Amino acid sequence: MTWLVQARLINEPFGDPGLFVDFLFGRRALMFDLGDLAPLSPRELGRVSHVFVSHAHMDHFAGFDRLLRLCLHRPGPLHLAGPVGFADRVAAKLAAYTWNLMDAGSTDFVLVVDEFDGRIVRRCRFAAREAFARREAARPDLPAGCLLAEDQFVIEGTVLDHGTPCLGFALQERRQVNVRKDALGALALPVGPWLNAAKAAMRRGDPDATMFEVEPGRAVSLAMLAETALRVAPGQRIAYLVDLADTAENVARAVRLAEGAHRLFIEAAFAEADAAIAAARRHLTAGRAGEIARRAGARRVVPFHFSPRYLDRPELLVAEVEAAFGKGGADAVSAAGSPGCRGRGR
Ligand SMILES: [Zn+2]
Ligand SMILES: [Zn+2]
Known part of the structure; x- marks a missing residue:
C-alpha cells in the first residue's frame, strides 16, 4: 500500500511538538503545530501549504516567524488554522515588524487564517501587497469537524480543554x-x-x-x-493530539478523533507518579495517552512532548504508554529519537 503522505515528528520527544506531513507526490507538505522548526530545511518549509496550530503556547507557535520569513517572497497563499482568537495572535505577530516597503508591487503572498470552534467560524486574510492589513473573508463551506477538504484527503479537528481551547487534528486519506x-x-x-x-x-x-x-x-x-x-x-488516518487535560470529555473527544488511526501521535508528558503535576499543567499522563490509543483502536502510537523532568529516563514514559496500550507492546509503540527507545521505531 502506498500512502498519500508520510508524517514525521519535527523534533525529538523532548523538543517542541510538531508534525511534518510530506506528500509523496507533488511538491507539497502540511504541518501540525509551529514550534521549533530548526530541523526542517528551507526547501521543506517552502512547500508547506497549510499549518494547523493546536494553540498559541510558545512551544507550538514560536516557529511562525521562520516560516513567514521563508514564505514572504513566495507567491500564493499560506493557510494557517487555529482555535478561536487565533487571527488576533497572527495579527499581533505581524504587527511586530515594519512593512513600509510592502506595497502593490510586492509578491502576491497572502496569509489566510481560519479560526476553528468545532467548525470554521472565522477567516481573515493578510496580504503582503496591503502590508498585511487584516481583512475579514468569507468562511469556507465545510461540514462540522472539518478544517480542510480536498479530493484526496480531509483534515478533521476537535476542540480540547487545556485551560485554553486546544485543537486535536486528524488527516484522513480518502479511499x-x-x-x-x-x-x-x-x-x-x-x-x-x-x-x-x-x-x-x-x-x-x-x-x-x-x-x-x-x-x-x-x-x-x-x-x-x-x-x-x-x-x-481504505486511506491512511494520522491523528495528532497534544496538550489536553485529563478530563472525561477530553478523553472521549480524543478517542473519537483517533479512532482507527494507523498512527497516533500523542503527548505523554508526565509519568503516572506525577499525575498531580499533569493535572495542574493540564496535560496527559503517559498511561492515559496509552489508554486513549487502545480505546481508539490505533494501530501504532508515537508518544512525544515529554516533560524535561524525564530527560534521564524517557523509557519510563514509553513503558507506561506501552502498558496501557497493551496491544503489540514495543512493536506498536515508537518514540523515534528518544534516547531510551532508539531502534524501536519503524
Ligand atoms: Zn500548551
Ligand atoms: Zn505544549
Whole structure:
C-alpha cells in the first residue's frame, strides 16, 4: 500500500511538538503545530501549504516567524488554522515588524487564517501587497469537524480543554480506488472519461445505484463496478493530539478523533507518579495517552512532548504508554529519537 503522505515528528520527544506531513507526490507538505522548526530545511518549509496550530503556547507557535520569513517572497497563499482568537495572535505577530516597503508591487503572498470552534467560524486574510492589513473573508463551506477538504484527503479537528481551547487534528486519506484492467477487459468495458468519474464517485462514497454511461446506450452501476473493475482500499488516518487535560470529555473527544488511526501521535508528558503535576499543567499522563490509543483502536502510537523532568529516563514514559496500550507492546509503540527507545521505531 502506498500512502498519500508520510508524517514525521519535527523534533525529538523532548523538543517542541510538531508534525511534518510530506506528500509523496507533488511538491507539497502540511504541518501540525509551529514550534521549533530548526530541523526542517528551507526547501521543506517552502512547500508547506497549510499549518494547523493546536494553540498559541510558545512551544507550538514560536516557529511562525521562520516560516513567514521563508514564505514572504513566495507567491500564493499560506493557510494557517487555529482555535478561536487565533487571527488576533497572527495579527499581533505581524504587527511586530515594519512593512513600509510592502506595497502593490510586492509578491502576491497572502496569509489566510481560519479560526476553528468545532467548525470554521472565522477567516481573515493578510496580504503582503496591503502590508498585511487584516481583512475579514468569507468562511469556507465545510461540514462540522472539518478544517480542510480536498479530493484526496480531509483534515478533521476537535476542540480540547487545556485551560485554553486546544485543537486535536486528524488527516484522513480518502479511499484509494484502483482499476482492475483484467476485469475491464473481461467485461468489455471501454476505457474513457467515465472511469475517472466512477473512481471519484467511489472515493466519495456515492450511492451504489449511481450510473455511468460507458458507451452510447450502455450504462453500468457503481455497485457493479465495485464488485468487478474497481478495487477499493481504505486511506491512511494520522491523528495528532497534544496538550489536553485529563478530563472525561477530553478523553472521549480524543478517542473519537483517533479512532482507527494507523498512527497516533500523542503527548505523554508526565509519568503516572506525577499525575498531580499533569493535572495542574493540564496535560496527559503517559498511561492515559496509552489508554486513549487502545480505546481508539490505533494501530501504532508515537508518544512525544515529554516533560524535561524525564530527560534521564524517557523509557519510563514509553513503558507506561506501552502498558496501557497493551496491544503489540514495543512493536506498536515508537518514540523515534528518544534516547531510551532508539531502534524501536519503524
Ligand atoms: Zn500548551
Ligand atoms: Zn505544549
